[in-house]
Amino acid sequence: MKKLMKGNEALGEGAIKAGCAAYFGYPITPQNELTEYMSKRMLEEKRVFLQSESELAAINMVLGASAAGVKAMTSSSSPGISLKQEGLSYMAGCELPALIVNVQRGGPGLGNIAGSQADYFQATKGGGHGDYHLIVLAPSSVQEMFEMPAQAFALAEKYRNPVMILADGVVGQILEPMEEVKVDSTYHGDRSWVLDGCQGRAPRKIRSLLMEEGALEEHNIKLQKKYKVIKEQEQRCQKQNTEKADIILVAYGTSARVCYSAMLAARKKGLSVGLLRPLTLWPFPVKAIAELTGTAKAFLTVEMSAGQMVEDVKLAVNGRKPVHFYGRAGGGMPTEEEILKEIEKI
Amino acid sequence: MKKVYCKPESMTDIEHKYCPGCGHGLVHRLVAEVIDELGVRERTIGIAPVGCAVFAYDYWNFDVTEAPHGRPPAVATGIKRVLPDRIVFTYQGDGDLAAIGMAETVHAANRGENITVIFINNAIYGMTTGQMAPTTLLGMKTTTTPFGRDKNLAGYPIKVCELLATLAGTAYLERCAVNNVKNIINTKKAIKKAFEMQKENKGYSLIEVLSQCPPNWGLSLKESLKFVQEDMTKQFPLGVIKDIYA
Numbered sequence: 397m398k399k400l401m402k403g404n405e406a407l408g409e410g411a412i413k414a415g416c417a418a419y420f421g422y423p424i425t426p427q428n429e430l431t432e433y434m435s436k437r438m439l440e441e442k443r444v445f446l447q448s449e450s451e452l453a454a455i456n457m458v459l460g461a462s463a464a465g466v467k468a469m470t471s472s473s474s475p476g477i478s479l480k481q482e483g484l485s486y487m488a489g490c491e492l493p494a495l496i497v498n499v500q501r502g503g504p505g506l507g508n509i510a511g512s513q514a515d516y517f518q519a520t521k522g523g524g525h526g527d528y529h530l531i532v533l534a535p536s537s538v539q540e541m542f543e544m545p546a547q548a549f550a551l552a553e554k555y556r557n558p559v560m561i562l563a564d565g566v567v568g569q570i571l572e573p574m575e576e577v578k579v580d581s582t583y584h585g586d587r588s589w590v591l592d593g594c595q596g597r598a599p600r601k602i603r604s605l606l607m608e609e610g611a612l613e614e615h616n617i618k619l620q621k622k623y624k625v626i627k628e629q630e631q632r633c634q635k636q637n638t639e640k641a642d643i644i645l646v647a648y649g650t651s652a653r654v655c656y657s658a659m660l661a662a663r664k665k666g667l668s669v670g671l672l673r674p675l676t677l678w679p680f681p682v683k684a685i686a687e688l689t690g691t692a693k694a695f696l697t698v699e700m701s702a703g704q705m706v707e708d709v710k711l712a713v714n715g716r717k718p719v720h721f722y723g724r725a726g727g728g729m730p731t732e733e734e735i736l737k738e739i740e741k742i
Numbered sequence: 743m744k745k746v747y748c749k750p751e752s753m754t755d756i757e758h759k760y761c762p763g764c765g766h767g768l769v770h771r772l773v774a775e776v777i778d779e780l781g782v783r784e785r786t787i788g789i790a791p792v793g794c795a796v797f798a799y800d801y802w803n804f805d806v807t808e809a810p811h812g813r814p815p816a817v818a819t820g821i822k823r824v825l826p827d828r829i830v831f832t833y834q835g836d837g838d839l840a841a842i843g844m845a846e847t848v849h850a851a852n853r854g855e856n857i858t859v860i861f862i863n864n865a866i867y868g869m870t871t872g873q874m875a876p877t878t879l880l881g882m883k884t885t886t887t888p889f890g891r892d893k894n895l896a897g898y899p900i901k902v903c904e905l906l907a908t909l910a911g912t913a914y915l916e917r918c919a920v921n922n923v924k925n926i927i928n929t930k931k932a933i934k935k936a937f938e939m940q941k942e943n944k945g946y947s948l949i950e951v952l953s954q955c956p957p958n959w960g961l962s963l964k965e966s967l968k969f970v971q972e973d974m975t976k977q978f979p980l981g982v983i984k985d986i987y988a
């Protein structure tokens with residue numbers, strides 16, 4: 397049965413259905429519905445909800461709950477996500493699984509509260525200090541806001557790595573019919589590292605400080621090996637009309653929704669246009685894009701930013717075909733007409 | 743023959759890297775003895791700070807996690823909320839607890855988290871080699887107060903226990919020292935009481951321990967012990983600052 401839900405709330409319910417045992421967060425627009433939803437539903441489910449004193453505190457509460465072996469999450473929007481970066485770097489270093497949700501808003505600085513995709517670099521290139529990656533998922537509908545938390549927890553546990561759902565203010569606020577499909581709530585991966593008291597086993601330590609000669613380099617080599625496996629195995633994307641299309645639109649999240657309409661309008665006009673929508677932003681769907689360089693004549697990347705993901709599209713295309721860009725920064729949203737115009741220019 | 747002294751089970755065999763005369767090693771041991779005596783080693787989770795005591799995870803023989811600088815109270819909150827029947831404590835220096843982590847300290851205390859905080863006040867940043875701490879005494883020379891701490895430039899030393907005593911969420915706050923045998927015995931008593939309270943779900947407790955850092959104070963051990971006795975206790979009086987069950 398379908399029901400009407402807001403993106404932010406669907407994400408909350410999806411996380412609960414995925415077995416999230418603890419939520420920690422600090423209010424910020426445009427993700428407040430998620431924190432508010434959790435404040436009610438988590439208590440109803442007899443799970444942990446805590447409104448923290450800051451995003452710094454929230455991410456470190458997540459660090460603690462994750463170290464204690466439960467599915468834990470936090471959510472915020474751009475400025476708050478900046479504050480979480482130190483904690484995320486520690487969690488990547490300590491290899492702790494968790495779900496972090498960024499319902500992006502316009503920046504830089506306090507910016508505005510409109511939907512935006514300007515945190516792509518921060519999300520996909522590390523964000524905090526040190527050589528690390530988050531796994532990054534990009535929902536573009538309320539249905540996906542509901543389903544992605546389960547996928548995120550599964551990936552986080554399988555690879556012992558924090559996973560970010562990179563949404564935006566539009567998909568967070570939109571009201572859409574969605575179906576509460578059954579999602580996976582099992583705990584994936586081994587738990588031989590969990591801190592829950594050393595009863596009947598040797599004490600365990602969780603740390604990222606590795607001062608012994610060569611130890612940190614060795615740890616980094618191990619992390620890079622893991623990232624390589626993730627890059628090989630977890631690239632995900634959705635392709636629509638991409639086979640034999642001359643022009644491939646590449647867009648994620650809300651801009652992919654607009655691109656979908658633009659693609660249909662262009663095809664009505666007889667233009668050969670397809671859409672590739674990355675579902676994972678890291679690992680980026682390099683293979684799928686590279687494959688299309690054989691048949692496509694050009695790529696057009698559309699973003700609600702001044703041009704961030706386009707760099708990864710260019711790397712994937714690797715000079716074989718031209719890569720164009722259209723984007724609007726500061727909370728602006730590309731329209732169907734604007735995209736159509738860009739397509740016609742190519 | 744009766745055994746009167748041995749290494750607590752809650753300590754590992756790893757050799758401490760602390761400087762001679764440092765208070766950290768002493769307090770580590772007191773914590774370990776208390777955990778042994780309460781029989782809670784197998785359900786204790788410790789949180790080590792960023793500071794000289796970061797290596798605490800090597801020295802304690804139970805589960806320990808690291809936390810970013812200043813964030814142990816938030817990490818402890820996360821652990822305790824999902825595992826309320828475990829014994830969860832943080833161990834923090836004055837920079838960690840009262841400078842970068844003051845917000846986390848105040849709010850964990852104010853929420854009345856059922857955790858124990860062991861707070862090492864050595865009036866200086868040890869690990870980064872001797873800069874001013876929020877607890878540095880007025881007039882005290884550090885590498886960032888080369889002319890002595892000036893209240894007009896750097897404000898006043900913070901009395902953490904007195905500050906937290908104003909919060910309804912705190913249950914037990916005591917200030918101790920480890921500069922002589924009497925004070926060490928008393929510190930252990932206070933630490934034990936704090937852990938016992940947590941075991942009985944009696945709420946938030948913090949034990950502040952005035953602790954010596956001879957190399958960064960530029961004093962001999964003997965002078966350091968005297969500095970604690972004569973100078974530090976003037977600014978930071980010893981004793982129970984708050985006990986809602988007394």
Ligand SMILES: Cc1ncc(C[n+]2csc(CCOP(=O)(O)OP(=O)(O)O)c2C)c(N)n1
Nearest residue numbers: 792793794811835836837838866867868869
């Ligand atoms: C975010 C961050 N800022 C600064 C530092 C550097 N740093 C490490 S320990 C420390 C202060 C330690 O002093 P204190 O907490 O008093 O502990 P002590 O070493 O004296 O025991 C600082 C500033 C850091 N590791 N992380």
Ligand code: SF4
Nearest residue numbers: 760761764794868955
């Ligand atoms: S620098 Fe000070 S606090 Fe650090 S180990 Fe040495 S004496 Fe202890």
